Amino acid sequence: MNILWDYDGTLFNTYPAYAKRMSQVLGGQVSEEDCYTELKISASHAISKFQMTPPQIEEYNDLISAISPEEMPPFDHVEEVLKQADCNVIMTHKDQVGAYKVLDYYDFTKYFSEIITADHGFPRKPDPASYKYLHDKHHIDLAIGDRELDIIPAKQLGMYTCLFQNNKPADFHLEDYKDFFKVVFF
Known part of the structure; x- marks a missing residue:
């Protein structure tokens, strides 16, 4: 996946x-x-x-x-999902230095094939340009976010969507990543 x-x-x-x-x-x-x-x-x-x-x-x-x-820890069990995925990519409005500071601190950078940040010049979400770029390049199966803003571009492109700790309309919902493989089916 x-x-x-x-x-x-x-x-x-x-x-x-x-x-x-x-x-x-x-x-x-x-x-x-x-x-x-x-x-x-x-x-x-x-x-x-x-x-x-x-x-x-x-x-x-x-x-x-x-x-x-230290004030921005990864969510429990998210690393287990990252390890199981075939390909992980990130799209964030965070700047590159800030994103890598945390990713590197927790040794998470190794899990990602590509990391798109605010520094890459794509329009902000919900514009789908960055998602389209990542989907065309990596054939994305699922987009995961915590806000409706994070899944709007995925829906526009026909991707499956998952909201984390948010019950707005999406294909899948998670409160804890320990349940990922029970909730998300492919």
Whole structure:
């Protein structure tokens, strides 16, 4: 099976660290839980929702880039799925340095045939251009993400979709990767 993965909130549990930094930038006026909820829709959504100013956005981005990999662990059992797949690729809005910092720290880079980041110049999701590129090159069977935004391009291209810890419409749903081979059938 060839799998296209989202990064934040799908492979790595990054949102608690992001929410903590956003709440900090907002002076504690917005709880970490509220930041988390809005970030799970998208970072741009949360920034708009909380009416963050350009200096706040810059501070937030600086804090995000300084987060240590220890605060962004892989989800339990995800490595077992990565090992079983024939081909894994990533499409993330994260910058290349930030993505590789965490992937290398957990020795996950070896599991991926290709990693597309914000630095590759593709339009942001839900535009399907990056997914089409990866699908044409690697013949993707399944796209996994934690947000509806992550699977919209896959649906447009006729791929099977799986949402992780999200019950929006998708072909498959997972709460824990230990159940991957019980839930996803090919």
